[in-house]
Structures are given as structure tokens and as C-alpha cells.
Amino acid sequence: MIARLPSRPTAQxxxxxxxxxxxxxxxxxxxxxxxxxxxxxxxxxxxxxxxxDDIAALNRTASLLAGDLGQAVDRPARDEGGTLLPAFTGEGDGRIRFVRTGWANVDAAPRASAQKVAYQLDGNTLLRVAYPMLDGAAPLPAVTLLDKVAGVGARYRYKGAWSDRWDGTQGAALPQAAEITVRRTDGTAFRLMLLVGAGSSASPVPGGFPNPGGSPTPAATGTPPGQRNGR
Known part of the structure; x- marks a missing residue:
């Protein structure tokens, strides 16, 4: 008999x-x-x-400033206490108050077609304040335009001369142009050159003036527009 060897276990x-x-x-x-x-x-x-969102807010601010300043009119108005104020007042820190025309009256309310508006800085927020009536009325709730604002500067131009303040004693009720500089908390700055009372429009350009043609012009150095680059 032949013995069988045990088989190897199969691999698993x-x-x-x-x-x-x-x-x-x-x-x-x-x-x-x-x-x-x-x-x-x-x-x-x-x-x-x-x-x-920040760029959109900046563009809205520039459009509002351009629209309001472009429609400014020589119309003195009284404050809440009844004091008669000049048609246009502006400070070097960006506080501006004036009367503008073109206020749309879609609900046919009994009011004027002009509106008194003001711009001011509250902390790090740039606000636009509007008034329901031209004389003696309290302001409406302020509208936030731009946040993260470190500071605002303003200059006002009349007959080639710049002033850090405007109160109507410079020879005219309204300046011819306004230069608004907005400094942000992140270190950036935007400068706007806007005509007053001429229906102008502009867009913000970092480090320079907006140009109605779409291309930025050099930043301001105190030279009146039209005399840069040797003109």
C-alpha cells in the first residue's frame, strides 16, 4: 500500500x-x-x-456724491432751530451740507422738489443724512454709505483757488468743484474730483482722479485741472 503524504494548506x-x-x-x-x-x-x-460688496459700496458712494453735488443749488436753508445757514457749507474733514434739486416725488407728496442733504463721518462709517423739508425739519435716519473709513478730507475750488473750508464768504454761494478724499482703515485711499452744480458724474480710482472718459488722471498736486502735463 502506498501511503499518501498530507497536502499543503492552500494560501488565503x-x-x-x-x-x-x-x-x-x-x-x-x-x-x-x-x-x-x-x-x-x-x-x-x-x-x-x-x-x-466693498467695491459696490464705494461706487454707490461716488455716484451719490456726484449726483448730489452736481445738482447743488444756491438755496439757503434753516436748521432745526430756525437759524438761516448758507446754501453750501463744507469742512476740511468731509462734513458737507447743501441743498440739491431733482428730488423725485414718486408718491406725489406735498413737498418741494429740492432736498437738503449732508455727509458726515461717524466713527469709521461715512453717512448720508437727508431732510424731509428744507427749513426747520429734523433729519431723517442716516444712511450708511461706507464703513471701514479711517478719515475723510475735503477741499473746495473757486476761480482756481482751493480752500479747506467753505461757508459762502469766498465770493460765491457754491464752489465750482470739490475734492473728496476717503482714507480706508486698510491703508488705501480714494480721491474724487467732482463739479458742484453742473450735473457731473465720476467713479473712484485708487490714487488718482476719476476721469469721465474712463481712464484715471494723475493724483492731485494742487494744480488746477487742465494745466497738468504742461497744458
Missing amino acids: AGFTLVEVMIALMIFGLIAAAGVAILTFSVRAQTATGKRF
């Missing part, structure tokens, strides 16, 4: 513990990288959205 297919740990480590690294990329994308999208 599978992964060792080391292989499983290596696979889990690789999966963990991939998952961590995916989370990091997703977090960066969300943060970038949030920052971009805030930047776009």
Missing part, C-alpha cells in the same frame, strides 16, 4: 495589518488635503464676496 488571499494601516494613512492624507482645499475655497469665496 487578503491584506496584512501593515497594508491596511498604510491604506488608511493614505486615505486620511487625501481626505485632509480635500478638506484643506475646500476650506481655502470657501474662505477665498467669502473674501471675494466681501471685496465685491
